[in-house]
Amino acid sequence: MLDDRKLAVLRAIVEDYVSTNEPVGSKALAERHNLKVSPATVRNDMAALEEEGYITQPHTSAGRVPTDKGYRLFVDRLSQVKPLSAAERRAIETFLAGAVDLDDVVTRTVRLLAQLTRQVAVVQYPTLTRSTVRHVEIVPLTERRVMLVLITNTGRVEQRVVELPEVVEDTRIAHLRAVLNASLDGCGLSAVPELVADLPERLPAEDRPAVATILSVLLETLVERHDEKIVFAGAANLAGADFTTGLRAVLEALEEQVVLMRLLGETSGDTPSALTVRIGSENPYLHGTSIVATGYGSGDNQLARLGVLGPTRMDYPVTMGAVRAVARYVSQILAAS
């Protein structure tokens, strides 16, 4: 159905349209890409491509524009991810290496990605679920209040103030801390609930109310912050582009954690580190935008996802290259710390 030349025509249409933002006609096509055929032939191929739904024309007597289906074919079969230049890679590396803590890593990553792709970058905070406990700290604040601090191997720190049901002496707090650390140190977060289940029984009866309170807060922290936090940057890059959905809708989605989460997509089972591309109407909620995303994290231990969001008309090869590269570097950084 689609011979090689038709595919070449489609590729040329996508490339031209992405770079000029104007419907591309048969004549210009035949000239700019050396297709060795006349405009008339190109027209025939275009008619076929339109018949199949890969391209469309905004109005009669205008050039052709790729459809979502056209972009999809382009991404899947006609393009290859464009690697970054050596200079860009060095820049990424040094920029990310300067991060002082996890917050800083995420902030720098999202800005870097936005600047690199000139689009909106989105980064999900490393999920707690797969990380492990490095340390649990309980700090007495007042007689009836303690601060619970949970430190994970990814450098993440979660803290909560806990109101105790009764006064508990500091020495008992210290004991609890020791017990907690002894049983939890190094274990996966998902294993925490079982591990602490019988803890109250192993402690003096009079401490049980306080321990129960502390543990419930601890468990709450684990589930609540599960994979909730997502940040974005580069909203200014939206100013130029025109979205079918409307700029407002896009900006609203960016501030809505839940929507953003859906957009980034779940890690696709087998190969979470693969690039996911969602084009236009393939997106939940936000039709008219495209998303290039991937998981990041060290090797088999995928922590979370990051990606960029932009208009359907985007330079996919370059964007995919940037996303992949940034994901790799940030994974390295996280693995090292």
Next chain:
Amino acid sequence: MLDDRKLAVLRAIVEDYVSTNEPVGSKALAERHNLKVSPATVRNDMAALEEEGYITQPHTSAGRVPTDKGYRLFVDRLSQVKPLSAAERRAIETFLAGAVDLDDVVTRTVRLLAQLTRQVAVVQYPTLTRSTVRHVEIVPLTERRVMLVLITNTGRVEQRVVELPEVVEDTRIAHLRAVLNASLDGCGLSAVPELVADLPERLPAEDRPAVATILSVLLETLVERHDEKIVFAGAANLAGADFTTGLRAVLEALEEQVVLMRLLGETSGDTPSALTVRIGSENPYLHGTSIVATGYGSGDNQLARLGVLGPTRMDYPVTMGAVRAVARYVSQILAAS
């Protein structure tokens, strides 16, 4: 020069223009606000107001539009802050009361303010400088690494991983922690540098390199995070408005902490809790936008600033009311926790 009626005309022009977004003419003015005078008289007054630079007309034979100077006069003398409805106040209270930690308070505040004013809300994190140390924790991670956690009385937690120059035993770490807490507990952050200055000398000589490293990181934490972090929300509200500066410039400013900081403005010496209004060209960097901001924090202890950013054409009385109310509630919340 400007009698009462002229002021009334100016007020009417501002109010009408803000609500309709169209240049307002003499006829409509005389009708809608019962000024008891004819359009011709209003015209004369308008001519005088224009002469003085309070209003201007986009083109000959269009209505009048307030200038920055006109808005300024309106805000200073012709309007009064509009208090929120009881329902709104209750909504604020319950919404903010649900916050679990400082991050959550700030996030909720900024969203609330954005929703309430239908503009972009900006909130600066409570400044460390004026808060006090509640606890310092040093957690051994590996032989050569510790995590330094600083907890302040505002519930803020700063953590840093510190690489030690040499192996230090846990018991010595514990000792250092005890000493640090003993000398710093409850003291203002600004006093920390002096208090720790002679600390290395009071400890065994072999610990000094490690202690020096830890202390330098601690001090760095204090200055670096000084008043750096600012968050915003409600960018979607920009979609409708039209800025002379261009939407792109506004979005860029929002992601630039330094610019944002300048925009929020320094606390004006004597009465930091007073509302600051910057109109159009009075703004550094971002002409064509207005900012309504105020300090927040309990009473004399102002912690930071918050406010909203919007087009010059905004409903100042309502916006000012919302900003003031939110600042008060968030101050309460912070004082209580």
Next chain:
DNA sequence: ACTTGGCACTCGGGAACACAGAGTGCTAGA
């Protein structure tokens, strides 16, 4: 069977134009 040149056709978008309506400034009168 595919490619090519020719040709008529179709729209979109810009230029030219007219026109209604809102709003103004000015002057003369109450």
Next chain:
DNA sequence: TCTAGCACTCTGTGTTCCCGAGTGCCAAGT
């Protein structure tokens, strides 16, 4: 000092017209 009337000046809108890019189709060429 205010008001009424009037001539004037714009903007925005609707209409018309026309150019040109681009197409689809057909017949001829390879």
